[in-house]
Amino acid sequence: MKQKEISLNSLLIDSDHFLLTDEEIGDNHVATSIETPMREDAFDLSDSEKIAIIESHFREIMLTLGLDLTDDSLRGTPKRVAKMYIEEIFSGLNPANEPKVALFENKYGYYEMLVEKNISFYSNCEHHFVPIVGKTHIAYISSGQVIGLSKLNRIVQYYAKRPQVQERLTMQIAKHLQRVLKTDHVAVFIDAKHLCVSSRGVKDEATSTITSYYGGKFQEDATRREFLQSIQG
Numbered sequence: 134m135k136q137k138e139i140s141l142n143s144l145l146i147d148s149d150h151f152l153l154t155d156e157e158i159g160d161n162h163v164a165t166s167i168e169t170p171m172r173e174d175a176f177d178l179s180d181s182e183k184i185a186i187i188e189s190h191f192r193e194i195m196l197t198l199g200l201d202l203t204d205d206s207l208r209g210t211p212k213r214v215a216k217m218y219i220e221e222i223f224s225g226l227n228p229a230n231e232p233k234v235a236l237f238e239n240k241y242g243y244y245e246m247l248v249e250k251n252i253s254f255y256s257n258c259e260h261h262f263v264p265i266v267g268k269t270h271i272a273y274i275s276s277g278q279v280i281g282l283s284k285l286n287r288i289v290q291y292y293a294k295r296p297q298v299q300e301r302l303t304m305q306i307a308k309h310l311q312r313v314l315k316t317d318h319v320a321v322f323i324d325a326k327h328l329c330v331s332s333r334g335v336k337d338e339a340t341s342t343i344t345s346y347y348g349g350k351f352q353e354d355a356t357r358r359e360f361l362q363s364i365q366g
């Protein structure tokens with residue numbers, strides 16, 4: 134594909150990063166269909182470069198919706214949305230934001246399960262980019278180290294702050310805990326409402342989605358039952 138540049142509100146973007154076909158690239162407008170699975174330089178961009186790009190695209194979305202960007206309430210919205218994406222709701226896409234975990238030697242000889250329940254989180258569905266709101270319950274059995282309690286919440290928040298599906302969120306939390314705690318004995322249980330199911334589409338307000346992961350001793354009935362009993366209510 135030959136090099137082309139498309140003008141996007143004074144922001145020049147190398148079209149090869151989008152891998153658009155020539156037909157898809159209009160002379161002075163942004164193509165509506167993007168074939169590439171990834172923007173190749175996404176991991177090289179600084180946060181402020183990402184904010185500028187998203188701001189510019191979001192401005193196009195608002196203009197396309199017929200909104201008046203001279204309105205003082207709307208004028209700052211493209212920048213607000215872009216900052217919110219990068220600094221808040223999708224900050225978990227940046228590996229630099231992975232939480233530092235505080236690990237302590239298990240000098241106490243505590244080898245029962247530890248349950249951290251009702252970890253509230255907000256995520257966003259990767260299919261519709263609308264919120265997922267839920268609670269995560271985590272348990273683990275130490276293999277020699279214990280983790281600072283708040284770090285369990287932080288690990289949930291880190292993975293929640295990405296465009297997600299609940300199955301992946303569940304597995305990412307579980308595998309991260311198994312890695313840092315050096316144990317298979319980890320359980321993760323998520324109960325969440327997807328606004329793409331409740332507020333649009335099928336519009337079922339009552340539905341929530343449960344996913345779970347049981348590793349190591351949590352695959353045994355008695356251990357799993359103890360965990361499930363402790364998160365009830």
Ligand SMILES: Nc1nc2c(ncn2[C@@H]2O[C@H](COP(=O)(O)OP(=O)(O)OP(=O)(O)O)[C@@H](O)[C@H]2O)c(=O)[nH]1
Nearest residue numbers: 258259260261297298299300327329330333334335
């Ligand atoms: N497995 C799974 N599906 C999800 C999750 N979040 C949203 N979805 C579903 O993703 C699917 C996307 O289906 P599509 O048919 O492409 O989208 P749509 O036309 O908007 O579908 P409706 O939501 O049924 O109106 C929907 O069924 C959503 O309910 C999730 O975390 N896990």
Ligand SMILES: [Zn+2]
Nearest residue numbers: 258260261329
């Ligand atoms: Zn969705």
